[in-house]
Amino acid sequence: MRKTLTALALALATAGPAAADLVVPNMSYRTGPFAANGIPYADGFNDYFTLLNERDGGIGGEKVQVPECETAYNTEKGVECYEATKGSGALVYNPLSTGITYQLIPKVTADGITLYTPGYGRTSAANGKVFANVFNYPANYWDGASILIKNMLDQEGGSLEGKKIALVYHNSAYGKEPIPTLQASAKKHGYELIEIPVDSPGQEQKSQWLQVRRDKPDYVIMYGWGVMNAVAIQEAVNIKYPMDHFYGIWWSGSENDVLPAGDGANGYKMISFHGTGADYPVYDDLKKYVYDAGKAAGDGTNAGNVLYSRGMYAAMVIAEAIRKAQELAGTPAVNAAQVRDGFEALDLTEARLAELGLPGFAQPITATCADHGGPGTAMIFQWDAAAKKWNAVSDWLAADHELIDPLIAGDSAAFAAENGIAERCN
Amino acid sequence: MFYREAGDFKTTYRGDSQTFPIRFDRWRYYAVVAVAFGVVPFLINDYWANAVLVPFLIYAIAAIGLNILTGYCGQVSLGTGGFMAVGAYAVYKLMTAFPEVSILIHVLLAGGITAGVGVLFGLPSLRIKGFYLAVATLAAQFFLVWLFNKVPWFYNYSASGQISAPERTFLGHAVTGAATTAASKYLFCLAILFVLAWLARNLTRGTAGRKWMAIRDMDIAAEIIGVNPLTTKLSAFAISSFYIGVAGALFFAVYLGAVEVGEAFGINKSFLILFMIIIGGLGSIFGSFAGAAFLVLLPVLLKNVLVGRLGWATDLAAHVELMIVGALIVTFLIAEPHGMAQLWRLAKEKLRLWPFPH
Numbered sequence: 164m165r166k167t168l169t170a171l172a173l174a175l176a177t178a179g180p181a182a183a184d185l186v187v188p189n190m191s192y193r194t195g196p197f198a199a200n201g202i203p204y205a206d207g208f209n210d211y212f213t214l215l216n217e218r219d220g221g222i223g224g225e226k227v228q229v230p231e232c233e234t235a236y237n238t239e240k241g242v243e244c245y246e247a248t249k250g251s252g253a254l255v256y257n258p259l260s261t262g263i264t265y266q267l268i269p270k271v272t273a274d275g276i277t278l279y280t281p282g283y284g285r286t287s288a289a290n291g292k293v294f295a296n297v298f299n300y301p302a303n304y305w306d307g308a309s310i311l312i313k314n315m316l317d318q319e320g321g322s323l324e325g326k327k328i329a330l331v332y333h334n335s336a337y338g339k340e341p342i343p344t345l346q347a348s349a350k351k352h353g354y355e356l357i358e359i360p361v362d363s364p365g366q367e368q369k370s371q372w373l374q375v376r377r378d379k380p381d382y383v384i385m386y387g388w389g390v391m392n393a394v395a396i397q398e399a400v401n402i403k404y405p406m407d408h409f410y411g412i413w414w415s416g417s418e419n420d421v422l423p424a425g426d427g428a429n430g431y432k433m434i435s436f437h438g439t440g441a442d443y444p445v446y447d448d449l450k451k452y453v454y455d456a457g458k459a460a461g462d463g464t465n466a467g468n469v470l471y472s473r474g475m476y477a478a479m480v481i482a483e484a485i486r487k488a489q490e491l492a493g494t495p496a497v498n499a500a501q502v503r504d505g506f507e508a509l510d511l512t513e514a515r516l517a518e519l520g521l522p523g524f525a526q527p528i529t530a531t532c533a534d535h536g537g538p539g540t541a542m543i544f545q546w547d548a549a550a551k552k553w554n555a556v557s558d559w560l561a562a563d564h565e566l567i568d569p570l571i572a573g574d575s576a577a578f579a580a581e582n583g584i585a586e587r588c589n
Numbered sequence: 590m591f592y593r594e595a596g597d598f599k600t601t602y603r604g605d606s607q608t609f610p611i612r613f614d615r616w617r618y619y620a621v622v623a624v625a626f627g628v629v630p631f632l633i634n635d636y637w638a639n640a641v642l643v644p645f646l647i648y649a650i651a652a653i654g655l656n657i658l659t660g661y662c663g664q665v666s667l668g669t670g671g672f673m674a675v676g677a678y679a680v681y682k683l684m685t686a687f688p689e690v691s692i693l694i695h696v697l698l699a700g701g702i703t704a705g706v707g708v709l710f711g712l713p714s715l716r717i718k719g720f721y722l723a724v725a726t727l728a729a730q731f732f733l734v735w736l737f738n739k740v741p742w743f744y745n746y747s748a749s750g751q752i753s754a755p756e757r758t759f760l761g762h763a764v765t766g767a768a769t770t771a772a773s774k775y776l777f778c779l780a781i782l783f784v785l786a787w788l789a790r791n792l793t794r795g796t797a798g799r800k801w802m803a804i805r806d807m808d809i810a811a812e813i814i815g816v817n818p819l820t821t822k823l824s825a826f827a828i829s830s831f832y833i834g835v836a837g838a839l840f841f842a843v844y845l846g847a848v849e850v851g852e853a854f855g856i857n858k859s860f861l862i863l864f865m866i867i868i869g870g871l872g873s874i875f876g877s878f879a880g881a882a883f884l885v886l887l888p889v890l891l892k893n894v895l896v897g898r899l900g901w902a903t904d905l906a907a908h909v910e911l912m913i914v915g916a917l918i919v920t921f922l923i924a925e926p927h928g929m930a931q932l933w934r935l936a937k938e939k940l941r942l943w944p945f946p947h
Contacts, residue, residue, distance in 0.1 A: 193904030202904075233892075233903040238845060238852060243640040243889060250636065265751045265847040269767035286748070334738060336749035336849045343748050360738075363851055574748050581685070581755050582766075 207474025289536025300537025654832025703834020870930025
């Protein structure tokens with residue numbers, strides 16, 4: 164045991180990248196039941212920073228280092244990864260796990276590092292008055308749920324009175340997040356909400372889909388992740404549930420989720436806060452500087468798919484926030500506190516997106532001290548199984564802020580009271 | 590040479606029955622305790638505390654707890670994860686309901702609550718044993734996780750079902766929450782482990798431990814010689830669950846700070862701790878430490894060597910790490926089915942004869 168400790172000390176002494184560059188750790192998961200979704204996201208995240216390093220020499224002339232750390236979607240490994248990388252001057256974390264996010268919120272706040280959780284994490288972190296170091300723009304789980312309901316309202320001619328909507332969710336912090344919104348929305352619109360939990364990892368869902376078959380809900384919403392998504396879509400096909408009445412949140416709508424069900428998945432709908440596909444001009448640069456140069460992350464087969472686009476989206480927003488921080492601080496070598504200010508002053512316009520080679524890819528974001536949640540808009544996409552392609556079937560839809568804002572205020576006030584946090588930005 | 594009984598004369602019964610009869614062992618033990626309490630707290634940083642030492646200390650408490658039940662009393666349990674969850678949720682409810690009370694009291698009370706729950710789920714052990722009891726405790730595991738997921742009262746009606754530990758202090762130092770220093774985290778866990786391990790060692794070689802071992806070795810014979818199976822089995826469940834509850838409380842409040850029951854206290858946790866005591870050695874306090882160290886430190890060490898030093902891709906390293914740990918477990922158990930504690934015992938036997946083996 165003592166030998167082990169000595170060896171461990173030696174191994175630790177040499178770990179960690181050299182300081183002085185901009186460090187953005189990538190807490191990824193390429194193993195375990197969530198790997199099918201974790202891999203494309205991590206590849207997109209890495210490839211975008213590789214592009215910046217190869218094409219522009221980094222951000223503002225400073226190279227970006229992206230040390231990768233495997234979490235396997237496990238909170239204990241997440242803690243290890245956070246502690247292992249924070250000493251190297253990490254500027255911002257993007258753990259892609261709601262469980263790890265909950266754990267890191269107090270830690271990053273104490274350490275003055277930024278936590279960026281686009282489309283996941285703690286929804287009420289949208290309230291910058293309470294959560295100074297956490298940002299979850301452009302949209303959160305509650306936005307997603309309310310936009311889905313809005314889309315159903317449009318389909319039903321404006322009323323969901325007497326309808327039944329089932330929520331099939333990953334029985335974890337992530338899957339439970341939309342429940343308060345949907346309950347409030349059910350009261351408002353007069354539909355019945357059926358909650359159907361699926362225990363992680365969700366390889367076995369026969370009984371849940373039997374319940375769907377028995378209750379015959381008019382719509383099914385899924386908040387799933389990893390292997391659960393593909394299994395649920397296959398089960399829905401098996402019970403012949405009409406796929407165009409089956410909606411997934413953005414974490415339940417990637418190619419890896421629908422492809423296993425083949426033609427049966429045709430018509431499945433998902434919601435996303437960014438575009439997908441490899442038709443954006445940025446892919447010309449990616450091809451030239453990254454793919455053809457043999458520098459692509461992973462096996463290079465994921466370019467352009469939904470989760471790859473989302474990883475790239477997160478990397479793009481982080482890079483823009485760092486650029487803003489450099490502008491504010493007047494130096495390219497920014498520290499974690501300056502990057503946090505950059506996130507809070509971020510003004511991502513449509514013109515800037517076009518400049519980055521991503522025109523129409525996402526909605527503009529204007530962050531303020533109080534608003535860390537962004538516009539809360541998203542689009543609905545539908546799966547075309549024959550063409551193996553996601554097609555946009557709606558314009559950008561806005562969330563029901565009248566419903567969500569009081570819920571966010573309530574949840575963040577409870578957090579502030581529990582932890583003795585005074586409101587900022589007043 | 591220096592490792593032998595000869596020349597170390599015991600003149601009292603007390604001296605004769607001490608835990609470390611060999612002088613060298615005794616000094617080694619004092620040295621380890623002195624370094625652990627007096628040196629490590631000054632050297633420790635956040636990484637060593639949060640990724641290596643605190644999880645090791647907490648898993649060691651849980652392993653001692655399970656070893657009392659399975660190793661000493663022979664009652665196989667697969668409910669460890671569920672009992673740790675009881676400790677975690679108990680300490681959460683206590684620390685949010687009574688914020689002014691010292692966290693140490695909450696941790697001990699959480700252990701007490703878990704002991705009660707453990708006795709309840711230990712009742713079937715009076716009728717069934719072996720694999721059947723394992724299945725009954727498995728039911729406890731699934732029921733408890735389901736309960737903490739289902740009833741919002743346990744997680745104070747938070748939106749996501751997560752529980753998060755607010756800042757609480759002990760003697761003026763924060764031991765939970767984000768402002769906790771590495772040293773206070775480590776010392777808090779170490780002090781609890783030290784007291785509990787000392788208690789366990791003395792319990793297991795006293796009347797209580799002898800009764801447990803009698804039941805383990807042959808329950809009918811034990812009953813005939815006057816050991817009451819009811820109180821013996823239930824006391825093993827109670828004390829074991831107390832340890833596991835304390836471990837669960839520390840795991841949530843001090844180590845992770847926020848948990849979600851299905852992920853942190855699932856069936857995997859029960860197996861992990863069972864593997865710890867099997868690899869470490871059933872019926873041995875040292876074995877609990879050795880097993881916890883093996884399964885907590887080895888993956889971190891391998892990760893740092895493969896990714897940090899050799900620069901492998903993280904996914905390849907994660908897969909190879911699983912294979913290496915698995916292979917080592919199999920090798921260990923083939924070489925020594927009684928675990929690392931037995932290896933240690935053999936090493937001590939050989940040391941006594943060194944350098945003149947016969």
